[in-house]
Amino acid sequence: MSExxxxxxxxxxxxEGADRPFAVENVSLTINKGEILCVVxxxxxxxxxxxxxxxxxLPQGVDVKSGRAMFEARDVLRLPEADxxxxxxxxxxxxxxxxxxxxxPLMRIGxxxxxxxxxxxxxxxxxxxxxxxxxxxxxGLPDPEKIIRAYPFQLSxxxxxxxxxxxxxxxxxxxxxxxxxxxxxxxxxxxxxxxxILDLRKRRGMAVMFITHDFGVVAEIADQVIVMxxxxxxxxxxxxxxxxxxxxxxxxxxxxAIPTGKFPEARQLSDTPALEIxxxxxTFRTGGGxxxxxxxxxxxxxxxxxxxRGEVLGLVxxxxxxxxTLGRTAVRLVTPDGxxxxxxGVDLAALSEEELRQQRNKVxxxxxxxxxxxxxxxxxxxxLTDGPIxxxxxxxxxxxxxxxxxxxxxxxADAAMRxxxxxSxxxxxxIGIARALAMEPELIIADEAVSALDVSIQAQVLDLxxxxxxxxxxxxxxxxxxxxxxxxxxxxxxxxxxxxxVEIGRVEDIFLxxxxxxxxxxxxxxxxxDWAEPEEVTA
Amino acid sequence: MWxxxxxxxxxxxxxxxxxxxxxxxxIAPLLFPDGPWQMVQRPFLAPFAVDGLPLGTDTxxxxxxxxxxxxxxxxxxxxxxxxxxxxxxxxxxxxLAGFYGGYADEGAMRFTEFFQTIPNFALAIxxxxxxxxxxxxxxxxxxxxxxxxxxRLVRAEVMSVRTREFVDAARLAxxxxxxxxxxxxxxxxxxxxxxxxxxMVATAILLESSLSFLGLGDPNAMSWGYMIGAARTVIRTSWxxxxxxxxxxxxxxxxxxxxxxxxxxxxNPHLSRKGKA
Numbered sequence: 001m002s003e004x005x006x007x008x009x010x011x012x013x014x015x016e017g018a019d020r021p022f023a024v025e026n027v028s029l030t031i032n033k034g035e036i037l038c039v040v041x042x043x044x045x046x047x048x049x050x051x052x053x054x055x056x057x058l059p060q061g062v063d064v065k066s067g068r069a070m071f072e073a074r075d076v077l078r079l080p081e082a083d084x085x086x087x088x089x090x091x092x093x094x095x096x097x098x099x100x101x102x103x104x105p106l107m108r109i110g111x112x113x114x115x116x117x118x119x120x121x122x123x124x125x126x127x128x129x130x131x132x133x134x135x136x137x138x139x140g141l142p143d144p145e146k147i148i149r150a151y152p153f154q155l156s157x158x159x160x161x162x163x164x165x166x167x168x169x170x171x172x173x174x175x176x177x178x179x180x181x182x183x184x185x186x187x188x189x190x191x192x193x194x195x196x197i198l199d200l201r202k203r204r205g206m207a208v209m210f211i212t213h214d215f216g217v218v219a220e221i222a223d224q225v226i227v228m229x230x231x232x233x234x235x236x237x238x239x240x241x242x243x244x245x246x247x248x249x250x251x252x253x254x255x256x257a258i259p260t261g262k263f264p265e266a267r268q269l270s271d272t273p274a275l276e277i278x279x280x281x282x283t284f285r286t287g288g289g290x291x292x293x294x295x296x297x298x299x300x301x302x303x304x305x306x307x308x309r310g311e312v313l314g315l316v317x318x319x320x321x322x323x324x325t326l327g328r329t330a331v332r333l334v335t336p337d338g339x340x341x342x343x344x345g346v347d348l349a350a351l352s353e354e355e356l357r358q359q360r361n362k363v364x365x366x367x368x369x370x371x372x373x374x375x376x377x378x379x380x381x382x383x384l385t386d387g388p389i390x391x392x393x394x395x396x397x398x399x400x401x402x403x404x405x406x407x408x409x410x411x412x413a414d415a416a417m418r419x420x421x422x423x424s425x426x427x428x429x430x431i432g433i434a435r436a437l438a439m440e441p442e443l444i445i446a447d448e449a450v451s452a453l454d455v456s457i458q459a460q461v462l463d464l465x466x467x468x469x470x471x472x473x474x475x476x477x478x479x480x481x482x483x484x485x486x487x488x489x490x491x492x493x494x495x496x497x498x499x500x501x502v503e504i505g506r507v508e509d510i511f512l513x514x515x516x517x518x519x520x521x522x523x524x525x526x527x528x529x530d531w532a533e534p535e536e537v538t539a
Numbered sequence: 540m541w542x543x544x545x546x547x548x549x550x551x552x553x554x555x556x557x558x559x560x561x562x563x564x565x566i567a568p569l570l571f572p573d574g575p576w577q578m579v580q581r582p583f584l585a586p587f588a589v590d591g592l593p594l595g596t597d598t599x600x601x602x603x604x605x606x607x608x609x610x611x612x613x614x615x616x617x618x619x620x621x622x623x624x625x626x627x628x629x630x631x632x633x634x635l636a637g638f639y640g641g642y643a644d645e646g647a648m649r650f651t652e653f654f655q656t657i658p659n660f661a662l663a664i665x666x667x668x669x670x671x672x673x674x675x676x677x678x679x680x681x682x683x684x685x686x687x688x689x690x691r692l693v694r695a696e697v698m699s700v701r702t703r704e705f706v707d708a709a710r711l712a713x714x715x716x717x718x719x720x721x722x723x724x725x726x727x728x729x730x731x732x733x734x735x736x737x738x739m740v741a742t743a744i745l746l747e748s749s750l751s752f753l754g755l756g757d758p759n760a761m762s763w764g765y766m767i768g769a770a771r772t773v774i775r776t777s778w779x780x781x782x783x784x785x786x787x788x789x790x791x792x793x794x795x796x797x798x799x800x801x802x803x804x805x806x807n808p809h810l811s812r813k814g815k816a
Contacts, residue, residue, distance in 0.1 A: 387712030
């Protein structure tokens with residue numbers, strides 16, 4: 001096979017004062033024609049920097065120190081800017097993680113694709129248009145005639161990513177660099193995009209450099225794999241070999257951290273419910289004016305479920321399924337339109353604002369974004385004691401309790417006097433959990449609590465939650481978009497779609513014997529599904 | 540934060556200049572125990588014409604240096620106090636509007652717009668003309684015309700902070716709304732407010748000077764604007780009478796602007812125009 005790109009001993013320097021001298025150190029890699037190379041690593045591993053260096057898109061202050069990248073017998077790292085520009089798009093194309101920000105919001109899709117031709121001075125106006133249409137058709141966008149006249153905001157996330165891919169393919173590049181192109185997408189959409197990339201590779205014989213943090217995705221599409229950590233390559237090889245027989249300690253850790261199909265042992269659940277949701281409804285109304293009808297979204301549509309004391313119930317669904325609204329309604333951050341939220345014999349949905357403040361402690365929440373969920377100007381101690389002190393717990397007692405909780409979540413009592421910015425994302429999430437526990441709640445709602453974390457950190461936080469569940473017999477409503485994560489922690493799983501509860505059952509039942517079509521679709525879309533759980537499927 | 544501020548040359552120059560002005564204002568009674576109104580020599584003495592009068596004398600034979608020093612007191616006092624008062628009006632109003640939204644927001648913002656539709660300076664003149672021109676009324680007038688931008692800024696900041704998850708967490712902790720606003724939200728809006736305040740002091744000094752220039756100043760307080768206004772008829776024969784107070788205004792306003800920009804860069808390192816993050 002012929003080599004499309006050969007990178008030799010690439011080293012990229014970081015500006016002074018960064019946490020390490022080199023973003024990428026001595027990285028070598030080869031991509032052959034028609035091959036998909038997955039570059040895997042956690043955040044900060046230098047995987048995106050490598051791609052940016054190839055495209056000449058390094059941020060200011062970061063530059064290539066040594067090494068070369070041979071593409072068509074030329075070193076793309078040393079090319080003058082004008083040549084680089086000619087190369088970008090025409091020979092090497094790139095797609096990004098966030099298709100909304102990568103597309104110009106004020107330009108129609110068709111024009112954006114035509115512009116790629118215009119930038120390289122190709123074809124006439126009408127030919128450009130025709131080719132744009134062909135591309136839109138090739139990437140499988142529905143109703144191509146209409147799509148090329150649409151603006152990016154009128155498209156869904158998956159459609160935007162397809163449009164991006166169409167732009168990238170416009171000039172038939174020999175190399176496609178994809179930087180986490182599916183991370184922002186729902187699982188079912190992700191599965192479609194991955195399939196599209198595989199298809200295109202086959203049809204056009206492109207080489208693809210696919211950057212991801214997800215070994216499931218690797219299992220799905222990779223031929224070759226490179227595992228990076230702190231700027232260095234720690235392992236490389238055939239996808240199958242790396243996945244089945246990892247050599248390096250770090251790769252093993254990453255693979256272990258991935259939720260596999262192994263289910264936690266089924267536990268006996270108690271009969272007393274911690275949370276009872278009955279016929280809950282919440283409708284959002286937007287727009288509406290003199291001549292415009294009101295747009296109604298049934299975010300939660302007549303949902304009933306119970307979480308037993310000491311149980312972890314996973315609430316799974318794609319974006320827009322209403323799972324977060326359900327969680328926020330259960331803590332009454334959102335007031336429902338109808339139904340009951342029974343916690344410890346009190347209907348939270350029916351309380352007045354003032355009564356509610358007295359009952360707030362009963363249900364607590366752990367939030368998704370570890371960076372937004374702590375007040376940057378408040379010490380950890382303050383965050384942990386505000387609530388209890390407000391409830392009338394004496395200050396000394398609340399502070400002692402806060403220190404104890406910080407020990408329990410594995411941070412150490414001296415964390416109390418520090419500010420949030422001194423902690424990493426995973427540590428902040430532990431603080432968030434401690435804050436929820438400080439209120440001595442009957443139920444904790446974890447809204448995508450581990451989604452923003454790297455896999456290995458994710459595994460640690462999940463361990464912590466599992467631990468706490470045993471020790472404190474916590475009841476948790478665990479909201480996530482990731483079925484694999486849910487499988488690791490939960491006793492039962494509830495699947496939501498478009499505001500309705502589709503299916504609810506024990507983890508094994510949902511995974512091995514799903515009753516509903518939608519659940520089956522979700523399961524099939526999980527990347528690496530076949531690789532991760534062969535035993536269970538045949539069992 | 541402080542480190543970033545200190546590494547900013549312009550801002551440090553501003554601080555030095557401002558401190559110099561403040562020191563002069565403070566020790567004015569020691570330097571010139573006779574006060575700014577005392578006639579000390581012949582009128583229209585040029586700078587350095589007579590020993591002990593480095594900046595000469597004015598139309599009535601008063602010491603220009605003494606006038607400048609006492610004028611600094613007035614300018615700084617009016618600038619600081621009016622800004623404080625403007626913050627006292629603008630911050631609570633903007634915070635309430637931004638935090639509670641709905642009718643509170645509508646009401647507060649329409650009220651703010653009412654003030655914004657009238658040109659600043661015209662309104663200040665009218666206010667001072669209605670009241671007796673005293674330091675108190677001038678300060679109040681300047682505060683009344685300069686709070687609307689504060690309210691708008693605070694409202695926007697509060698609106699963006701209140702959607703952050705830690706505010707939800709505070710609600711779950713059972714904290715009352717006013718307490719969340721004061722304890723959780725407002726501290727996170729402080730940096731833009733400080734930056735704006737430092738620039739507002741500069742604007743207030745200019746406004747006060749303009750009012751005194753027009754003869755609407757406090758007749759009992761010596762101020763830079765009054766000095767320029769009184770000297771404008773003799774500007775061709777006695778340039779120093781308007782030149783030095785003019786320089787004083789430029790230096791003070793420049794210093795405050797430099798400090799304001801330095802603060803802005805220090806609080807928002809990513810927006811710094813210096814390039815290097």
